[in-house]
Amino acid sequence: MKFDLLTLFPDMFSGAFSDSIIKHAVEKGLIEISSHNIRDFAFDKHRVTDDYPYGGGAGMVMKVEPLAACIESVKAERPLSKVVLLTPGGRPLKQSFVEELALEDGLIIICGRYEGVDERVRELFVDLEISIGDFVLTGGEPAAIVLVDAVSRLLPGVLGSRQSAEEDSFGNGLLEYPQYTRPPEFRGLTVPPVLLSGNHREIECWRRRESLRRTWLMRRELLDEADLTEEDKHYLRMLRDGGGTQN
Ligand SMILES: C[S@@+](CC[C@H](N)C(=O)[O-])C[C@H]1O[C@@H](n2cnc3c(N)ncnc32)[C@H](O)[C@@H]1O
Known part of the structure; x- marks a missing residue:
């Protein structure tokens, strides 16, 4: 281009x-x-x-x-x-x-x-x-x-295989989930245990929920256009009712 x-x-x-x-x-x-x-x-x-x-x-x-x-x-x-x-x-x-x-x-x-x-x-x-x-x-x-x-950064080949535009904020209509790298603890703040668990299904579920939670907190209007599953909607209802705490 x-x-x-x-x-x-x-x-x-x-x-x-x-x-x-x-x-x-x-x-x-x-x-x-x-x-x-x-x-x-x-x-x-x-x-x-x-x-x-x-x-x-x-x-x-x-x-x-x-x-x-x-x-x-x-x-x-x-x-x-x-x-x-x-x-x-x-x-x-x-x-x-x-x-x-x-x-x-x-x-x-x-x-x-x-x-x-x-x-x-x-x-x-x-x-x-x-x-x-x-x-x-x-x-x-x-x-x-x-x-x-x-x-x-959206053009083919510009981002390497270790980077993905789709997973970034807005790529799926939501803000991105929180990211962590080493060390596992810094000034008393620890990495959420699920990310250290090695359980990919649970990690994926946590990330989706965090993505929804962050979008709900920071840019609620984006949820009107986002592609949401029934599970997503259920989680958002929990957030609205004051639930949905981090694990
Ligand atoms: C001082 S601005 C001119 C503002 C103009 N008088 C107005 O009120 O719309 C000078 C130039 O900066 C650029 N510019 C300023 N703000 C911008 C924005 N939010 N998005 C894109 N270009 C911007 C535009 O090219 C614009 O012609």
Whole structure:
């Protein structure tokens, strides 16, 4: 999958993809990440990329001409890629949306700055508008890093056999169960005995219940969409009635 990052600050990506899983995915040719400096497509004397908003108001707006030239230049190389605008007003990035995006051939990602981009960029070029959450960043670059990371880890071969995206939070519509590793006791806190029992059926049952319990405590609304068995529903009823303690 190809990611093209359109930015005024390409240096912000220099360390972001140069370690660990994403780095290996690039090296294995599973993903390709390129950044493009929008300023290189500003053809006036001072290479201006922003201007005052019509109608007045605070801040600056990213000009349409450099962005148009930048998008068209990248799109010519990547005709199948979708053009994404990162904006707080976009579709919220949820795991199910990330799964949809992972099926694309490539994403051309516009990182906004200042008050955002001239509306005509959206009208002329943008296929998808994405928000990474209900908060406002100073620029789209951190959001682009989040997007590339979340999508990349779902692509075949990116996670090794010891990692599984399905078992992570949201993979099955629930939050993940608690994880422990050695030592078995730390500052008086012990690992739940069932995890040391070697009984895989009981471990699986404990994990499912912990997953349900954590989701019920932290993100109750996720349970409305989750695929629940009769046993799950019975356990949730117990939680609601004040039962369902940890073993
Ligand atoms: C300061 S923000 C602009 C906010 C804009 N004036 C508004 O109120 O929606 C600058 C840029 O950061 C990026 N950005 C900020 N918050 C974001 C979020 N939650 N998700 C995705 N991108 C975001 C967008 O690219 C945006 O154009």
